[in-house]
Amino acid sequence: MEQIKTKIENGDCLEVLKRYPDNFFNLIVTSPPYADSRNKTYGGIKPNEYVEWFLPRAKEFLRVLKPDGTFVLNIKEKAVNGERHTYVIELILALRKQGWLWTEEFVWHKKNCYPGKWPNRFRDAWEKCLQFNKSKKFKMYQEAVMVPMGDWAKGRLKNLSDIDKTRDNSKVGSGFGKNISNWVKRENAYPTNVLHFATECYNRNHSAVFPKALPEWFMKLFTQENDWVLDPFVGSGTTAEVAQNLNRNFVGIDVLSEYCKLAQKRTAHYQYRICEDEDEYETNNQRKNSEVCREKHTGVSSQQNRKVKKTQIESGTQA
Numbered sequence: 032m033e034q035i036k037t038k039i040e041n042g043d044c045l046e047v048l049k050r051y052p053d054n055f056f057n058l059i060v061t062s063p064p065y066a067d068s069r070n071k072t073y074g075g076i077k078p079n080e081y082v083e084w085f086l087p088r089a090k091e092f093l094r095v096l097k098p099d100g101t102f103v104l105n106i107k108e109k110a111v112n113g114e115r116h117t118y119v120i121e122l123i124l125a126l127r128k129q130g131w132l133w134t135e136e137f138v139w140h141k142k143n144c145y146p147g148k149w150p151n152r153f154r155d156a157w158e159k160c161l162q163f164n165k166s167k168k169f170k171m172y173q174e175a176v177m178v179p180m181g182d183w184a185k186g187r188l189k190n191l192s193d194i195d196k197t198r199d200n201s202k203v204g205s206g207f208g209k210n211i212s213n214w215v216k217r218e219n220a221y222p223t224n225v226l227h228f229a230t231e232c233y234n235r236n237h238s239a240v241f242p243k244a245l246p247e248w249f250m251k252l253f254t255q256e257n258d259w260v261l262d263p264f265v266g267s268g269t270t271a272e273v274a275q276n277l278n279r280n281f282v283g284i285d286v287l288s289e290y291c292k293l294a295q296k297r298t299a300h301y302q303y304r305i306c307e308d309e310d311e312y313e314t315n316n317q318r319k320n321s322e323v324c325r326e327k328h329t330g331v332s333s334q335q336n337r338k339v340k341k342t343q344i345e346s347g348t349q350a
């Protein structure tokens with residue numbers, strides 16, 4: 032098993048990324064500062080200036096992403112003067128001009144969105160996760176995110192019509208068709224582009240943490256073990272922790288040193304990971320090292336049927 036690296040860098044991602052080569056990362060997944068948000072912590076960018084602020088950074092993202100890689104941007108436009116601002120729409124158009132393909136839009140439905148009442152709108156219970164690519168041929172591992180067939184198996188798939196049993200070609204001539212009977216007796220189906228994840232409510236000393244399940248889903252879909260993942264606005268290190276769990280190499284950048292420290296702290300205890308099974312461990316002939324690591328860092332005794340792999344932690348924090 033290869034060692035994976037986790038690197039947290041302090042600085043503006045625009046500058047820090049200049050140190051990275053072209054076509055390096057397999058996935059960029061991030062939640063940037065939202066316009067005008069959190070002014071007191073990391074300084075809000077005015078909605079009218081958001082595209083201008085984002086574009087030079089996106090140019091670096093485009094350069095460091097592999098040709099078959101993916102960029103996932105979690106963002107939501109705020110309401111300004113009683114209507115939704117259009118900066119996200121303008122950003123999508125500008126990114127397309129910059130050379131990105133806008134491949135897909137996922138909706139993150141916040142299952143546990145807190146209650147509230149506003150005079151002219153309802154609770155905001157979803158955010159966009161915009162998918163951009165450099166080319167139409169990008170790496171995607173759809174089997175990694177399959178979901179149980181669930182109610183479909185009990186209902187619709189039990190009562191198939193004659194049309195369901197043959198290929199039903201699109202009535203609008205799109206060339207698409209479906210044969211629903213193909214899915215009978217299957218346990219898993221491909222998910223939709225609506226992702227239902229609860230926000231995580233515990234305080235991480237950061238005001239805009241997203242749930243681990245969100246980057247985890249995208250890392251499984253767009254990367255494999257030992258691939259490289261970038262979060263240029265890493266905040267408290269949610270993506271860093273998930274990348275370590277999934278054995279992905281990781282670079283996270285944040286302009287605030289206190290958030291870099293948070294992210295480092297959050298990932299440090301994963302330095303020694305329990306991940307190899309007995310046979311693999313024995314054949315890798317790492318018994319001595321692993322036993323020391325295990326007892327020192329995890330408290331798991333050498334008698335237990337669990338093994339340890341060392342993960343290298345690096346720090347680029349200036350603070």
Ligand SMILES: C[S@@+](CC[C@H](N)C(=O)[O-])C[C@H]1O[C@@H](n2cnc3c(N)ncnc32)[C@H](O)[C@@H]1O
Nearest residue numbers: 043044064073239240241264266267269285286
């Ligand atoms: C929405 S938060 C990210 C939260 C993160 N997803 C988490 O789970 O903790 C955006 C982060 O971007 C950082 N940031 C703002 N401008 C930046 C820049 N130019 N370069 C790097 N980081 C920046 C902020 O300090 C903030 O921590």
